[in-house]
Amino acid sequence: MTDKALPSLVDPKVVFRARGVSKSYHMGAVEVVALRDVDLDLYAGELVVLLGPSGSGKSTLLNILGGLDVPTKGTVRYRDHDLSAFDDAALTQYRRDHIGFVFQFYNLIPSLTARENVALVTEIAQHPMTPEEALRLVSLGERLDHFPAQMSGGEQQRVAIARAIAKRPDVLLCDEPTGALDAQTGILVLEAIDRINRELGTTTAVITHNAIISEMADRVILLSGGRIVDIRRNAKKTAARELAW
Ligand SMILES: Nc1ncnc2c1ncn2[C@@H]1O[C@H](COP(=O)(O)OP(=O)(O)OP(=O)(O)O)[C@@H](O)[C@H]1O
Numbered sequence: 001m002t003d004k005a006l007p008s009l010v011d012p013k014v015v016f017r018a019r020g021v022s023k024s025y026h027m028g029a030v031e032v033v034a035l036r037d038v039d040l041d042l043y044a045g046e047l048v049v050l051l052g053p054s055g056s057g058k059s060t061l062l063n064i065l066g067g068l069d070v071p072t073k074g075t076v077r078y079r080d081h082d083l084s085a086f087d088d089a090a091l092t093q094y095r096r097d098h099i100g101f102v103f104q105f106y107n108l109i110p111s112l113t114a115r116e117n118v119a120l121v122t123e124i125a126q127h128p129m130t131p132e133e134a135l136r137l138v139s140l141g142e143r144l145d146h147f148p149a150q151m152s153g154g155e156q157q158r159v160a161i162a163r164a165i166a167k168r169p170d171v172l173l174c175d176e177p178t179g180a181l182d183a184q185t186g187i188l189v190l191e192a193i194d195r196i197n198r199e200l201g202t203t204t205a206v207i208t209h210n211a212i213i214s215e216m217a218d219r220v221i222l223l224s225g226g227r228i229v230d231i232r233r234n235a236k237k238t239a240a241r242e243l244a245w
């Protein structure tokens with residue numbers, strides 16, 4: 001029997017299903033609890049914003065979903081895969097095949113142009129777009145041959161987004177993507193993320209400290225003390241370009 005003939009046991013609308021996820025770190029004799037018994041589903045194509053005070057567990061949760069970290073307790077399913085059962089090699093493969101990451105700092109290679117930074121990823125991906133296509137999606141079609149030092153912070157972050165999405169990942173995870181940027185530049189970066197979510201249907205999670213950014217989300221997930229304390233759905237989603245702070 002081929003895989004195709006098997007009925008899927010998993011709802012195709014559910015991309016992530018986390019159940020009873022806890023994470024603690026041991027610092028010598030001290031135990032730091034980063035996540036406590038988190039249950040969360042993320043749905044295909046949605047854009048969620050994760051809000052919460054510093055230390056509330058936002059990055060830990062995102063890193064666990066993205067396979068950069070593993071829970072101490074509980075299970076995380078990505079589509080029909082049980083991530084909790086993956087070893088390091090399987091997690092690396094999972095990240096490579098399915099996840100795009102964007103962090104606060106852009107981590108571009110200074111000696112490579114925008115196009116070459118993106119090409120580093122497209123050369124090893126299975127069904128990538130071209131670096132030019134990816135850079136056009138983030139409105140940097142005119143900056144292909146610029147080096148990072150010749151670009152603004154917001155432009156560099158958009159190169160980092162192009163690099164993250166050029167392999168057409170199923171999921172885009174962004175940890176404070178506008179944390180180092182002023183409002184005007186931050187909005188251009190959010191517009192790029194918004195566009196990728198809408199045009200490519202990439203399931204997207206964005207961590208921020210800025211509550212205004214939550215207006216662009218389908219759902220807003222609020223963390224406090226390692227727990228999810230609220231999940232609300234926005235009645236109306238605001239386009240990133242209409243945000244102001
Ligand atoms: N590698 C680690 N080793 C030890 N403790 C850690 C580690 N990573 C996170 N923690 C602790 O876990 C808790 C949650 O951290 P996390 O980074 O997830 O918070 P956050 O909500 O992303 O905060 P911020 O908004 O400041 O980025 C914090 O108390 C933090 O100190």
Ligand SMILES: [Mg+2]
Binds near residue numbers: 058175
């Ligand atoms: Mg964090």
